[in-house]
Amino acid sequence: MTAFQIIIIAILGIVAxxxxxxxxxxxxxxPAAVTILIVSIAGILAAVDPDRTTRVARTxxxxxxxxxxxxxxxxxxxxxxxxxxxxxxxxxRELTLLVRHxxxxxxxxxxxxxxxxxxxxxxxxxxx
Amino acid sequence: xxTPAQERNRDVKPELDPAVADETWIVIPVFNExxxxxxxxxxxxxxxxxxxxxxxxxxxRTWEVLRDCAPHPLRHFVNRGQxxxxxxxxxxxxxxxxxxIAHFDADGQHRVEDxxxxxxxxxxxxxDIALGDRFAGDVSEIPKTRWLLLRAAxxxxxxxxxxxxxxxxxxxxxxxxxAAASIEITADRMAxxxxxxxxxxxxxxxxxxxxxxxxxxxxSREKGQRWTGSFRILFHYLVGRIAG
Numbered sequence: 238m239t240a241f242q243i244i245i246i247a248i249l250g251i252v253a254x255x256x257x258x259x260x261x262x263x264x265x266x267x268p269a270a271v272t273i274l275i276v277s278i279a280g281i282l283a284a285v286d287p288d289r290t291t292r293v294a295r296t297x298x299x300x301x302x303x304x305x306x307x308x309x310x311x312x313x314x315x316x317x318x319x320x321x322x323x324x325x326x327x328x329x330r331e332l333t334l335l336v337r338h339x340x341x342x343x344x345x346x347x348x349x350x351x352x353x354x355x356x357x358x359x360x361x362x363x364x365x
Numbered sequence: 366x367x368t369p370a371q372e373r374n375r376d377v378k379p380e381l382d383p384a385v386a387d388e389t390w391i392v393i394p395v396f397n398e399x400x401x402x403x404x405x406x407x408x409x410x411x412x413x414x415x416x417x418x419x420x421x422x423x424x425x426r427t428w429e430v431l432r433d434c435a436p437h438p439l440r441h442f443v444n445r446g447q448x449x450x451x452x453x454x455x456x457x458x459x460x461x462x463x464x465x466i467a468h469f470d471a472d473g474q475h476r477v478e479d480x481x482x483x484x485x486x487x488x489x490x491x492x493d494i495a496l497g498d499r500f501a502g503d504v505s506e507i508p509k510t511r512w513l514l515l516r517a518a519x520x521x522x523x524x525x526x527x528x529x530x531x532x533x534x535x536x537x538x539x540x541x542x543x544a545a546a547s548i549e550i551t552a553d554r555m556a557x558x559x560x561x562x563x564x565x566x567x568x569x570x571x572x573x574x575x576x577x578x579x580x581x582x583x584x585s586r587e588k589g590q591r592w593t594g595s596f597r598i599l600f601h602y603l604v605g606r607i608a609g
Binding site for chain 1: 422439445452453460604
């Protein structure tokens, strides 16, 4: 076994342990933990026996194991991009709702102050 | 002391019923318009007392100017885009009893005469939603690239939402109270113009387009969208349709 294989197996092993621990502590969702675990185990198997990826690739009609890995990584990265973008969209939407809410609250409190200056928070603080 | 815009507007005949004008709230989304916004608001206030100007997180002196001249200044503490600013102003106006709500651009490209025509149309019950149509007015000033893009947008919207309009990206709009309440803009940035057309199509309200003239000044051209921005708008619009 080469030094590179040992390093890869160690890293993926640690990632797999984090996924399992995270799932038990509920800091990672179960679907995400299962996905990370499957990808880590597949990576470890491929690192232990590189020819295995070629055999799997040929059963799928792809010539080289490297090509199979490139296709899979492309799919995973794209899926990750879509998930990240949709989450960012949701956070932006929530930020917009917050900003709009604050703008209306501030404007309403200004209108109230203009209508009755004695009701203004500054006036109440001064009077007390 | 009247502003130059107010001086100009003294020549315009006040054909709009003052009661109708008082029940109509004008919403202006404002972003970095410190130099132009005073004149724009000054041109509206002789006719409409309820002007809601929403500063969308400007980095220049816009907020100071708005506090000085806008009847109802509102402020987004961070920039959230024109769609968000329009929805903020609309919500504020509805909460204060507006019977009609108008959208008006901050860069001076819209004319108050056209605004009054649209408001009068909705008030008279000709429609629930009145939209400006620059192609039915004087088209000589429209830059060629802008003209091409806008025509392409019309065809695109006919295919996507089935809404048959002549000018889908005109920022001059007037809604009845019910129509405004039935529309909630969720697209923050410039994709809101496309989203509004979809929402109008789904709202079931009666829509009518009125000829308007857009003033393409050096300033408004500079502030306007670049043609390359249309790809970004298209992307956000399509994602919004797919992801909801």
